[in-house]
Amino acid sequence: MVAISDLKIFKSTNFLGGAITATQVPSANPNNIFTNVPKNELVVGEDYFANVYMKNTHATEKMDNFKWWLSSKTFPHDTELKWGWESGINSYKIVLNGGDDYIDLGAQSTLWSGSQTKWSFSIRFKPTSNPYTNDFSNILEVGDGNDDISFAYKKSVNKLQTVITKDNYSTNGLIETSAADSTNVWYNAVVTFDSTLGTNNLSLYIDSVLIGHATYAFTIAIDPASILDIGRAATDTPGTFQFKGDVKDFRWWNGVELTQTDVNNVYSNSASAPTPSYWLKMTEGTGNPVDFVSGTKVGILKNSAHWNSEADASIAQVISDKYTSPQSITWFSVASKPEEPNFLSVNPNQTIPIWLWLYVPANSAARLDDAGTFGIEFDIPLGGTGTGGGTGGGGGTGGTPPPPVADYKVAIAGDWGCGSTTNSVISLIQSQGYNHVCGVGDNAYAGASCWTSAFNPLKSIMNSAYGNHEYSESGGIGPYKTFFSHTLTYFTYKFQNIQFFVCDTNISCDVGSAQHTAIKSALEASQTDNTVVWRIAIMHHPQFGASSTHSYDDANSVENFGQLFMDNKVNFVCAGHNHNWQRTKQVIYNQSSPTTPTVVASTSPYSRTTTGVIHVVSGGGGHDSGSSLYGLGTQPAFQAYQDRTHNGVWELVASNGGTTLTCSFVSTDATKFDTFVIQ
Secondary structure, eight states: OOOGGGEEEEEEGGGSEESEEEEEOOSSOTTSSSOOOOHHHHHHOEEEEEEEEEEEOOSSOOEEEEEEEEEEEOSOTTSEEEEEEETTTTOEEEEEESSSOEEEOOOOTTTTSEEESEEEEEEEEEEOOOOOSSSEEEEEEEEOSSEEEEEEEETTTTEEEEEEEETTTTEEEEEEOSSOOOSSOOEEEEEEEEGGGSSSOEEEEETTEEEEEEOOOSOEEEOTTOOEEESSOTTSOTTTSBOEEEEEEEEEEETOOOOHHHHHHHHTTOTTSOOOSEEEOOOOOSSOOBBTTTSOOBOEEETTOEEEEGGGGOOEEEOSSTTSOOSSEEEEOSOOOOSSOSEEEEOTTOEEEEEEEEEEOTTOOOOTTOOEEEEEEEEOOTTOOOOOOOOOSTTOOOSSOOOOOOOEEEEEEOOOOSSHHHHHHHHHHHHTTOSEEEEOSOOOSSOTHHHHHHHGGGGGGEEEOOOHHHHHSTTTTHHHHHHHTOSSSSEEEEETTEEEEEOOTTSOOOTTSHHHHHHHHHHHHHTTOTTOOEEEEEOSSOSSOSSOSSOSOGGGHHHHHHHHHHHTTOOEEEEOSSSSEEEEEEEEOOTTSTTSOEEEEOSSSBOTTSSOEEEEEEOOSSSSOGGGSOOOOSOOTTEEEEESSOOEEEEEEEETTTTEEEEEEEETTOOEEEEEEEO
16 A cells, blocks of 8 residues: 655756656755755855655555645744745646637526626636737637627737627727736636726736736626637637637636735635635546536536646756746745645656755855755545555555445434433434434433433444533433443544544633543544544534524634644534534634634535535434524524524435445434535
8 A cells, every 4th residue: 555655755857857866865864955055155145946856656556635745944944945846737737729629617697697796717727839810819708799708818919818898899998917928837817806896896816916907887797698618719710719728727706806815815725715606626637627616517628628637747847057946836935734735646656846945044044954844644545455564654554455334324413301302313313224323412401311211222323422411410420421431521432434533512622631632642643544534523512603592612612623623634523502403614713713714615515635624513302392492593604504493413324435425414204404415
């Protein structure tokens, strides 16, 4: 099985780019890249550049969802170290030949067709040449000849331009770059429009830099039947205004004018970028690209439009000497682990060029052994064949492959009680054939005996967190610890390929507490366990949600666990306390407003490898029912679903060897609500 030890670093020719050499660069060794820095240059200050190759040396297996980051740099900190790669390396793209090929995104009357008052779009593209007989090559256009939105490459001066036209080009809003742009270079363009501004309502950004504004004084009313094309002008003759080059990552925001901060986040591909209304990532590498937001809208590759990978020709450019900066590099400084994989995968025997930049200011205290440490994390493909490799850090593991996982069903609920509705929920669990039940706490609301008696038939397949009523009612937590054979009220355990991390939000969760230390240790240990696919945190008090009877973030669980869960790939946080059902979109920790998380994905199907949790409140276990269920305020923007009219459980149904989970709220009559998929 592929392991961390299969990833090796090799120097390029003289560290100046070009071809990879057979010389491996030793890690944890001073002077291994930036060698022979003259002492006199330390007086005046200097920039140094070097190129190396990262290579997966395994013969048959790839490294999936690869993350690479500069995690730290040694003292003194008066020097600066950065790393980067040439734009587009190791990502799929769609190739357009400038003839009759294009991508048909269809007519979307709720997005880019109809009356448009405020919108933004972005696209990444690389012109490979400009052989056109006409003056423009359309990278993107939607319209009917009367009202059009287009973004184009201008042949006569090699400039990029965006234009809104009305009445067949008789009046228009036009912005173009001031200097000639290059072929064979990746660009990221963002165009924004807001008719409410009156003037300067159209804006163009290239690589996050504002190129300029234009004023468009008319109403845009694109024919709803008009399709949006990438690579051509829809109404023109094939081969006349076609774009020749590579494209990927098209996003459309309806009703949103992106700010400069938003544009910066789009350019850096940050998870903080606003979620678009439509997102053709173009990361599939085969078939037709699918809208990531809806999971159903498809961009159709027309004629000879086809997939390719930047990795097919990942040979670094050559610089003349170590003082010359390479071109078109995206640079990164010391940072935390990226939220998303920054390389799709590293295939067997594939090489990826990495550039390094060391800046030594004048009269700095720098030494030749100044060093940086890189973090590495990747997934091992399920079902890979074992090769006996040793355990590696940063997510790489070796040895035997994980055992096959049968399909299974899990039910999660709490706030049970001992009444007739509770019995209905128990009957539901038994009739639906759940393989495992996990409680989120608040059991009997009295002495434990009624509850332990009612749940004894489920004891062999059940585990649970502790709620505030276990602490406050007669008999306390003791009977429940005995029932579940618990030593502590916080713990971790596995079921199939899920690892549950059960937290007790009735006691201290603070960093440095015994509980926080134990949960942190268990989470980190799970990163090198290749039998764990899903991580679910269980606690009684919810972290966030709609206004309800109880407030959120008890024990400061968001501040204490939020970033920890992000860093350690937790997929779900499940709680109760409020007697209703709530489910968020896929969200990440928002340090500035902990109970208002940041949305990273809004709709099904969700991706397990996206950093972010789906937070679930499943408090319909039976203590309250009907009109007694807790009320819910206005649904927050980060929330995907909420309900206060049903009792039942939240279920996870595993398929495809445990790699796909289909999740729903299930009421006592077995009706399913809010079904979504994560895979």
